[in-house]
Amino acid sequence: MKVMDERRRKLNFRAWRRGFREMDLIMGQFADQHIGAMSENELQEFERLLATPDWEVYAWIVGNKPVPPNYAGPVLDRLLSFEYDPRA
Numbered sequence: 001m002k003v004m005d006e007r008r009r010k011l012n013f014r015a016w017r018r019g020f021r022e023m024d025l026i027m028g029q030f031a032d033q034h035i036g037a038m039s040e041n042e043l044q045e046f047e048r049l050l051a052t053p054d055w056e057v058y059a060w061i062v063g064n065k066p067v068p069p070n071y072a073g074p075v076l077d078r079l080l081s082f083e084y085d086p087r088a
Contacts, residue, residue: 007043008035014050022086023054026061029084038075045075 012035016028027050038046049057052071059065061080 008038011035011043011046011050015046019054023058025086025088026058026079026082026084029088030079030082033082034075034078042075045073049076049079 012028012031015031015035016024018024018027031046035043035046049071056065060067060071060076067076067080
């Protein structure tokens with residue numbers, strides 16, 4: 001098993017501690033599955049998403065609000081189509 005570098009480890013930690021349970025599950029499981037293969041640009045995009053208020057990102061995920069063009073990108077596209085396990 002490849003050891004996760006410190007930056008990815010910290011991002012993964014932040015993904016699992018969002019502020020409300022649903023976002024913990026979505027962002028945490030997404031990070032567990034994708035962060036190890038993210039490029040530098042994708043890591044920057046993921047960091048930006050983690051810095052965005054949870055309720056805003058959640059509204060994009062559930063389709064209550066459109067994604068602003070300045071947030072569109074490959075990581076968010078994958079997150080929007082990600083199917084998490086709500087029972088985890």
